[in-house]
Amino acid sequence: MSEKNIIIGTAGHIDHGKTTLIKALTGADTDRLKQEKERGISIELGFTSFELANDKQAGIIDVPGHEKFIKNMLAGAAGVDLAILVVAADEGMMPQSKEHLAILDLLDVKHGVVALTKIDKVDEEWKKLVIEDTREKLAGSFLEDAAIISVSALDMDGIDALKAEINKIVDTISSKETENNIYFPIDRVFTLKGFGTIVTGTLFRGVIEVEDELELYPQSKKLRVRSLQVHNNKVQKVYPGQRVGINLSGIDKDELQRGDVLAEVDSLFKTKYFEANLKMLKDLNFVLKNGDQIRFHIGAKEIIGRVYLYDKKELFPGKEAYVQFSLEEEIAAYLDEKFVIRRYSPMNLIGGGKIVIVDPPPRKRDENQVIELLKKIENGDWKKRIEIFINSQKFESASMEYLLKKSSLQKDELINILEELKKDEKIICLKKGNNSLWIHRD
Incomplete structure (x- = not known):
């Protein structure tokens, strides 16, 4: 079964009109804090809903644009399906516009539109120059071919065109599968x-x-x-x-x-350790070194940790590597979940990727072997992944409880995979029951 529910998120530089635009689209003011009213900037996440053409509602997340509140932006961006990149016509793309765009790319957001705001403040010639500059700066991103809609939220100019583009994009977004653990x-x-x-x-x-x-x-x-x-x-x-x-x-x-x-009860490991595929952003002026202290963002969480590179002493801009994260506190996450990392200080964006192994075992430093294992898990189907998890136990059996937490699969789906692997003579069942035990034939 699948359900089509859409989350729309704003992105863009401070004071480019994100909150005002949402008010023009929905009639709702997402600035909910007294400080935000007084300072005229969004500090926290704001939420409201947007009426779609098919009588359904989409959720809208208004994220803060100030660089000091980027961790709040990351907390909101994790669940976004469709992004509205807000660019003010009188300023064009600015540092936070680019950083927000990079974050959305790292989180694998696929759909979006650009709203060129404050067009009432510029003449036609200037507007054309800003559109041209914006289009150049979007090259290589998920918004490379996105529509750029000119709007003035104050006099409602272009708002209907923006609504029409949002509805058009929503029609192309796939429904979400409901048959998963919560x-x-x-x-x-x-x-x-x-x-x-x-x-x-x-x-x-x-x-x-x-x-x-x-x-x-x-x-x-x-x-x-x-x-x-x-x-x-x-x-x-x-x-x-x-x-x-x-x-x-x-x-x-x-x-x-x-x-x-x-x-779901008993569906996740809580751990300080994750192995992942990390990709660094291209336009950085620093390298990532083995053991660097970082800020790790996943879901709505920010946590301090260190990154350890496999088979490398440093990672250069635009490159990727398999890594292990060692965090200061335990958290929960699932295989394939997206993450973003920033430097500890200064808090520059570094890159991101997806989780490959949750709660990995202690590694003997045969890094080539670890890299091959991570490649097989990252690129394998669920049947291959479960086989690897069982085989990786080596001197002990893999329990149903362990495999459920390692994979975050639903129990029925995992049982079917185990039966297939048993039929293929890849694994042996040592003990039946609710918490069955399995070993690999190798």
């Missing part, structure tokens, strides 16, 4: 009188229903879903790609923080 990164926590603890976020995977029992990671605490809300409406069930508010039972606000994850 994975819900929390990006906001608060309390409401009479309700208790509320968390919000974008549902990445799976389906959540009222009264479901979920596990909070990395705390390993089981919680009950008291109620659910989407676009200010109470619902019984929520689907991937929806902006969701969850009223949780059995936990206080102070026990939660941005970046924690709600997921």
Whole structure:
């Protein structure tokens, strides 16, 4: 089964009119903090909904443009399906425009449109020059061939054209598969009188229903879903790609923080270690060295750690490598999840990629062998991946519980793969039952 739910995210430099544009599109003001009203910039993430042409609603995330709040932008960008890159006609592409564009590329966002704002402030000749410059700077990005729509949010000029382009793009976006384990990164926590603890976020995977029992990671605490809300409406069930508010039972606000994850019970490892494929951005003026301290961003989480390069002492701009991340605290993530890293200080964007192994074993430094293993997992289908996970145990069996957490697959899907591997005479079942045990024939 699949569901088509769309998250639209803004991106762009400070004061280029992202929040004002969203108000023109939706009628809603996403600046919710007193500081934001006073300073006229977005500090936190803002959320609202957008009425699509098919009577469905898309969620809209308004991200802050100031470089000081880039970690808040990263927390919102992780679940975006369609990006609106906002470029002010009186300034053109600026440093934060480029950084936001790079982040969206690293997070593998595929769809977007460029809104050229504040056209009421420039003449036609200047506007043409800015469009030409913007088009040049989009070359090689996912927005290379995107439409550039000229708008003035103050007098509503071009807003209908922008809405039409958004609807056109939405029609081309594939529906999201619902047959997955639940994975819900929390990006906001608060309390409401009479309700208790509320968390919000974008549902990445799976389906959540009222009264479901979920596990909070990395705390390993089981919680009950008291109620659910989407676009200010109470619902019984929520689907991937929806902006969701969850009223949780059995936990206080102070026990939660941005970046924690709600997921299927016993479906994830909590760990400080991940192996991944990392790609550095091209336009950098520094190299990444083995053991460098970094800021690791995944889902809505930012955490300090170090990066260790396999088979390299340093990584140059535009290059990629297999790496191991060693983080200062335990977090939860799943195989293939996208991440972004920044330097510890100064906090420049470095690059990003996707998780290949969650909670890898200690490695003897035969790095060529490790690289070959990571390549097979990254490029293999699920059958091949499960076979590798079982074979990697070597001197002990692989339990069903271990394989579920290693793969983040649903139990029924994993059982089918194990039966196929057994039929192919690749693996042997040592013990049947709910937590069956498996070894590889090699």
